[in-house]
Amino acid sequence: MQSTCANNPQLSSALGTAEWAVLAGSGDRSFAPFVVTIDAQCDRIVALASVTRDDVVCDLGFGDASFLLNMAAQTGCRCIGCEVNGDLVAAAADRVAGAGEVGSRVALTQELISTFVESAAFLESATVIYVALVPSTMAELEPVLLAALERPGVRVVSQRFEASGLAALLARSIDGGAASPEGSYFSDGGSAFLYERAVAAAAALPLGVPAVPAVAAA
Secondary structure, three states: OOEEEEEEEEOOOOOHHHHHHOOOOOOOOOOOOOOOOOHHHHHHHHHHHOOOOOOOEEEOOOOOOHHHHHHHHHHOOOOEEEEHHHHHHHHHHEOOOOOOHOOOOOOEEEEOOOHHOOHHHHHHHOOEEEOOHHHHHHHHHHHHHHOOOOOOOOOEEEOOOOOOHHHHHEEEOOOOOOEEOOOOOOEEOOEEEEEEOHHHHHOOOOOOOOOOOOOOOO
């Protein structure tokens, strides 16, 4: 079944990245429309993924870097990410430079996602991988994400859309949450889905032993 976005019923998961970009006003430069993750959703993702200062949060397609700066400010973690749109990278660099000590913990790379996921920064350090991508792009990344989840402690958070190829590793999820501020692209913060290798062990538990509980909506 196709999933549709709450405030934009014409945007279905069957659309390719170029179609999404045009509908979002991003032309053909983006692998996904740039949509800011609102502060309330950032708070919920910190809780969903249990992000701590010991983590390295990676945003594949960081946009204006507001999500990474929020993670660094809230938890004290280090952050990395990539973005291909030069205008967004320039805006993000300005935001990071103006964020003082918090910004010093955020490293930005202008690069295609497909190239960045082969870098040492991604392969060796990322512990929380955040993907706010259109389903077609996310499907292409699923082999990379599955490989990343083999590393101890790594979690993947998918914003708004489930990663169908990671379904066996779905640990818990949150619903759309509160309404977005007026003028936001979507009507709510969006569902989010947490994937981690630890959940695989739950399949071997005897009947009657509870699995990982769902996270209640804020």
